[in-house]
Every structure is written in structure tokens, then in C-alpha cells.
Amino acid sequence: MANDTFRALAHPMRRDIVERLADGPATVGEATRNLGVSKPTLSRHLKILEEAGLVVREIEGRTHRLSLDVDPLEEAQTWLARQRAHWARMFDVVDDYLAEQERGKT
Amino acid sequence: MANDTFRALAHPMRRDIVERLADGPATVGEATRNLGVSKPTLSRHLKILEEAGLVVREIEGRTHRLSLDVDPLEEAQTWLARQRAHWARMFDVVDDYLAEQERGKT
Secondary structure: OHHHHHHHOOOHHHHHHHHHHHOOOEEHHHHOOOOOOOHHHHHHHHHHHHHOOOEEEEEEOOEEEEEEOOHHHHHHHHHHHHHHHHHHHHHHHHHHHHHHHHHHHO | OHHHHHHHOOOHHHHHHHHHHHOOOEEHHHHOOOOOOOHHHHHHHHHHHHHOOOEEEEEEOOEEEEEEOOHHHHHHHHHHHHHHHHHHHHHHHHHHHHHHHHHHHO
């Protein structure tokens, strides 16, 4: 899960594509316009995004329409928030301990 | 920035280390205990986390103490939240448009 999500978002070009799709579904041409790389490279990036479940491809005749699935983004966000919360709580515990020590002295 | 953060978090072993450090600073030995890989592999993973600014190493004599820097986590979280917000807003715009169309009919 988060593994693939973070891996998929590790490349700036793939984040560009996600940012474009966040504004709404788009054709492959629209979602990858002016990225300045070859078609095979674009296909490889799209494949990684699709395999991670971040991008969904619908085929209507000759048009390939891409849209975002935000569920993996939410999952990744939750993981990040959890680490920050643990870190913050650890400081609270240290603060409480120090305050306790301080009270013991007086 | 987010590039390195997402790349650093793309490997499950590096996420394990971040999770351990989220509970508090630890020595290299504590932070990497029982991960079942060789020391050079662990060093390489730690290097990637340090280069991304997620992990900070303090050297006290022979002890290397690692702690987390949560700022890059926050940055990555903000980026994810922004994409989800754009995606949600896009649906609101579509809903408003459809409601407008509906009103036009009556």
C-alpha cells in the first residue's frame, strides 16, 4: 500500500501528473502534455501510477481517460500524520516527566 | 523536498525506522534492531533518510544517536492534502454546474 504510494510519488514527473489530475479527469495527452519526455517514458510513469492505484484509466474507443483515486493519498497522509502525532506525544511524555521531577524537588 | 521525502519513505524498511524514531530518539543499534539485513544495507537506508532530512544523527563519543525531523513529513502531508482538496473541489464545481443546469430546466 503506502509502499507503492510513496514510491509512485517519489518522481517529480509523476507528482506533476497527479497534480494535473487533481484538477479533474483528463486524457493521456492532456495529463502528460509538455512534460518533455518520450512516450515510452511517459507510459512507464503512468504504469507506476496505475499500479499504485493512484491513477485509473478508462478506455472509450480510442480515447484513454485518466482520473485520480485519492484513497491511496489519504492512506499515505494518515501514515504521515500518525508519525508526527507519535513524535509530538513523545515530547509531551518528556515534558510531563520533567514537570513531575520539578514538583518532587519543591 | 517532497521528492526526497517520498523517495525516502518508498522502502518499507525506511518506514520501519521512521516509525521507531517517532517513539523517540534512539541509537543506531536500537533504531535498526532485528531488521534482518546487513550493516552496509542499514547504513545505506539510514543515509537516504538523513539525506532527505527525515533523520538527524548526533554523535556523542562512540554513540550515534538518531532522531526524527518531522518537518519533511509535514510538507509531504500538506502536498497530499492539497491534491485531495483540489480533487474534492473539482467535484463541487461539477455538482454546482449540474444543479445550475437543473434549475435552468424548470
